[in-house]
Amino acid sequence: AQSVTQLGSHVSVSEGALVLLRCNYSSSVPPYLFWYVQYPNQGLQLLLKYTTGATLVKGINGFEAEFKKSETSFHLTKPSAHMSDAAEYFCAVTGKSGNYGQNFVFGPGTRLSVLP
Amino acid sequence: DGGITQSPKYLFRKEGQNVTLSCEQNLNHDAMYWYRQDPGQGLRLIYYSQIVNDFQKGDIAEGYSVSREKKESFPLTVTSAQKNPTAFYLCASSITQGVGYTFGSGTRLTVV
Numbered sequence: 001a002q003s004v005t006q007l008g009s010h011v012s013v014s015e016g017a018l019v020l021l022r023c024n025y026s027s028s029v030p031p032y033l034f035w036y037v038q039y040p041n042q043g044l045q046l047l048l049k050y051t052t053g054a055t056l057v058k059g060i061n062g063f064e065a066e067f068k069k070s071e072t073s074f075h076l077t078k079p080s081a082h083m084s085d086a087a088e089y090f091c092a093v094t095g096k097s098g099n100y101g102q103n104f105v106f107g108p109g110t111r112l113s114v115l116p
Numbered sequence: 117d118g119g120i121t122q123s124p125k126y127l128f129r130k131e132g133q134n135v136t137l138s139c140e141q142n143l144n145h146d147a148m149y150w151y152r153q154d155p156g157q158g159l160r161l162i163y164y165s166q167i168v169n170d171f172q173k174g175d176i177a178e179g180y181s182v183s184r185e186k187k188e189s190f191p192l193t194v195t196s197a198q199k200n201p202t203a204f205y206l207c208a209s210s211i212t213q214g215v216g217y218t219f220g221s222g223t224r225l226t227v228v
Contacts, residue, residue, distance in 0.1 A: 043222050090158065103149070
């Protein structure tokens with residue numbers, strides 16, 4: 001079984017400040033981890049993903065995340081927030097199992113507000 | 117360009133009516149999914165399909181039905197048995213189950 005927790009349903013940062021969105025997971029198999037972004041009334045867009053290899057992964061729009069197995073974490077960061085980063089962010093986990101992978105499990109989401 | 121198309125974007129349903137939400141993809145993906153999104157509850161899996169003519173219930177399948185007659189299409193019917201259907205519905209697809217979802221832009225269903 002897998003699960004995802006995202007600490008903080010709402011995070012506010014000032015424009016230009018560091019963005020840190022937290023994601024912790026549990027998984028009985030080696031995890032594949034994802035971050036998605038959702039703008040109002042739109043679908044989800046993939047920001048970045050970790051499957052294997054380098055534990056620090058870079059995504060679109062200047063975001064990056066680091067897979068830390070010992071901490072079961074996959075926190076999302078961006079050095080300098082921009083007004084256009086205001087959106088909802090979802091962390092998701094899945095894992096390779098047999099011929100087919102398991103379905104995604106999504107976290108509850110974190111709404112990011114960027115203050116001028 | 118390849119992608120997933122959901123229609124309509126907004127849908128209004130009267131009490132007791134069935135409605136069908138469309139989801140079409142031209143990505144040649146094998147697996148397709150339907151999620152329901154409510155404020156503060158994230159995404160909940162309704163149904164998924166790994167291959168044509170096969171589909172499985174997700175976590176909240178009651179009051180919903182699907183079909184997968186073609187690889188490209190995975191329509192969702194919200195039946196009158198679904199007592200609280202007002203929500204944002206998202207369709208997704210992937211090459212194989214669990215790998216890199218691509219999402220549609222969603223359908224917002226409101227009961228009037």
